[in-house]
Amino acid sequence: MENNSNFLIHLSILYRNMQKYFDRVLAKYEIGSGQLFYLFYIYENEGISMQETSRISEVDKGTTTKSINRLIEQGYVRAQTDENDHRVKRLYTTAKAAEIMNDLYELRNEYRNILANGVAFDAFEEMLAQACENSRTEIVEEENLSNIKIGGLQKLTLLDYPGKAAATIFTSGCNFKCPYCHNRDLVFVPDNYAYLNAEEVLEYLEKRKGVLDGVCISGGEPLLQEGLLDFIKQIKRLNYLVKIDTNGNHPERLKKLVDSGYVDYVAMDVKNSPDKYAATVGLNEDVFQLSHIKESISYLLTCDIDYEFRTTVVKEFHTKEDLIDIGRWIRGAKHYYLQQYVESGNVIQPGFSAYDKEEMEDLLEEVKALVPTAQLRGMKEG
Numbered sequence: 001m002e003n004n005s006n007f008l009i010h011l012s013i014l015y016r017n018m019q020k021y022f023d024r025v026l027a028k029y030e031i032g033s034g035q036l037f038y039l040f041y042i043y044e045n046e047g048i049s050m051q052e053t054s055r056i057s058e059v060d061k062g063t064t065t066k067s068i069n070r071l072i073e074q075g076y077v078r079a080q081t082d083e084n085d086h087r088v089k090r091l092y093t094t095a096k097a098a099e100i101m102n103d104l105y106e107l108r109n110e111y112r113n114i115l116a117n118g119v120a121f122d123a124f125e126e127m128l129a130q131a132c133e134n135s136r137t138e139i140v141e142e143e144n145l146s147n148i149k150i151g152g153l154q155k156l157t158l159l160d161y162p163g164k165a166a167a168t169i170f171t172s173g174c175n176f177k178c179p180y181c182h183n184r185d186l187v188f189v190p191d192n193y194a195y196l197n198a199e200e201v202l203e204y205l206e207k208r209k210g211v212l213d214g215v216c217i218s219g220g221e222p223l224l225q226e227g228l229l230d231f232i233k234q235i236k237r238l239n240y241l242v243k244i245d246t247n248g249n250h251p252e253r254l255k256k257l258v259d260s261g262y263v264d265y266v267a268m269d270v271k272n273s274p275d276k277y278a279a280t281v282g283l284n285e286d287v288f289q290l291s292h293i294k295e296s297i298s299y300l301l302t303c304d305i306d307y308e309f310r311t312t313v314v315k316e317f318h319t320k321e322d323l324i325d326i327g328r329w330i331r332g333a334k335h336y337y338l339q340q341y342v343e344s345g346n347v348i349q350p351g352f353s354a355y356d357k358e359e360m361e362d363l364l365e366e367v368k369a370l371v372p373t374a375q376l377r378g379m380k381e382g
Contacts, residue, residue, distance in 0.1 A: 018111070025107050029100055030074050035067050036104065039093070042068075042077055043101055047090045049082075051304065054261030055236070061259035076100075088304050145234070147227035149173060150196040151186050151220065155204070156212070159378075161243050161265065162308070162335075164213040169201060171228075174221040176247050177282030178271065179349035180314045180341060186220040187348060198231060205238050214241035214264070222246060223253045232262045243267060247281070248296035249289075258305050266307040268300060272317060273325035280317050282348075301332055308335035310377070313363065315341075315353045323363055327370030337377040338364055354380075 022033035031039070037057060042048060054064040068091065071077040076097040082088040093101075115121065151172035154160075160168045172195065174187045181187060205215065215235050222228055223246055232242055243265040246254060257263055270293075272280040278288040300307045309330050311323070323338070330336060341354040355363065360376055367374045 014115075021111055021114075022107070026104075029104075031071065031076070035071050036108075038064070038067050039071055039076060039097065039101075039104070040108075042071075042091045043093045043097060046092050049088050049090055049304070050079075051088075051261050053091065054259075056261075061261055064261075088306075145198040145227060145231060148198050148225050148231045150198060150201060151189075151193065153196055153201055153204070155208075157216070160216040160218070161214040161241070164241060165211070166214040166216050166241075166243070167205065167208065167212055168216040168218055170218050171220045171222045171225050173224050174219055174247070175224060175249055176221070176271075177348065178280060179282055180312065180317070180352045181348045182342070182344040182346055183220065184346045184348045202234055202238070205235060205240065209238055209240075212240065214243060216243045216245065218245040221249070223250045223257070229257060229260055229262065232257075232260075236262050241265065245269070246296075247271070249292045251292055251295035251299060254296055255299060258299075258303060264306065266300060266305055268296060268307065268309055270297070270309045270311050270326055270330060272311070273322040274329070275325075276317065276322060297330060301330070306334070308337060309333050310337040310339055312339045312341055313355055313360065315355055317352075320363060320366055323367050324370065327367045327374070331370055333371050334373060336367070336371045336374040338367065338374065339378045340376070340380060342378065342380070 019033045022036055026032060026036065038053060041053060041056065050065060050068060051061070053068065054061045057064060068077060068079075072079060075094055078092050078094055079089040080092060082090050112121070149172045150169055152170035154168040154170070157166050157168050160166055170183065170186060172186050172189050172193065174181075177187060185193065205212070217228075217232070222244055225231075235242055241264045242262060244257065244263050245267045246269070248254065248268045248270075254266070258266065271277055274290055274294075277290055277293065278285045281288065297309070300309070311318070311326060313323070327336075338360060340357075340360055341352060343350065343352065343354075357379055360379065364374055364376055
């Protein structure tokens with residue numbers, strides 16, 4: 001007799017038989033079971049983006065894109081460029097889809113009736129929904145949240161996430177040693193450093209729902225953190241927008257994070273012109289790999305996530321020619337910010353100086369010839 005406690009086998013059988021059923025009944029529409037969820041969801045949420053669809057389905061972006069492209073090829077879905085952001089594709093169903101949606105709903109209900117035979121199915125669905133929720137929360141928290149090292153929390157900022165009221169979480173550890181960095185303790189982590197508890201940070205965010213719009217994850221360098229994606233998933237459960245700050249030195253990790261669909265905005269520091277990059281980040285030429293930075297820049301310029309590039313301008317490191325070189329490098333960028341350097345008590349190497357407001361405005365005009373979207377940020381009065 002089959003072991004009724006072997007729920008993994010039962011889940012596998014349920015999933016495989018569902019695929020067989022829908023692949024058979026959907027054959028005449030030339031779509032498969034893998035496309036059905038997406039067609040329902042787009043039909044019920046016209047104008048949703050590919051990224052949002054990937055996040056809701058909890059399926060990686062590559063698989064989501066493949067399934068939706070199949071629907072586009074069959075004429076059931078169309079993609080339209082967002083009027084305000086040309087990098088975002090909005091998804092809409094077509095007249096061809098409208099003709100078959102009632103049939104598809106009937107097929108879905110028929111399959112539900114098959115499963116419900118002899119089962120208190122309403123109760124089963126409630127329990128299944130709870131089991132799914134448990135899989136997103138309890139298991140992830142237990143296994144992964146202890147891996148993320150949080151060095152600080154700014155409970156409210158109106159500057160870090162453009163147009164949003166946000167909290168900023170600072171992770172510890174960085175693979176760059178920019179001499180003018182104002183977060184020394186996040187780079188050279190003291191041996192007695194007191195990390196914040198990830199669950200307590202999440203509890204704070206839970207209490208601030210409805211007050212805060214987003215969460216910025218900065219550093220240090222967040223992409224060094226084990227368990228970063230699982231931590232972000234917990235934040236997204238609270239319905240926050242998530243922004244990641246990165247130095248761009250890990251392009252594959254960046255791509256994986258963006259492809260997950262759980263990140264809404266990326267801010268990448270472009271430290272300097274290519275020739276000066278290694279010195280600006282405090283590394284020797286023989287260990288620094290500029291190709292990683294180039295790859296991250298190219299990726300952000302062509303992907304559909306909202307992003308910005310930014311450069312903290314320091315007199316001792318940046319000339320007008322350097323900023324012009326950066327402008328050539330990121331030509332076509334959606335957002336680019338020149339940030340005025342500010343000395344702090346926790347800078348790695350004190351003694352650097354800032355351009356004044358008038359000088360920054362002159363530098364901006366040079367850059368705007370190449371990147372018309374460029375702006376100043378963090379300017380002191382006077």
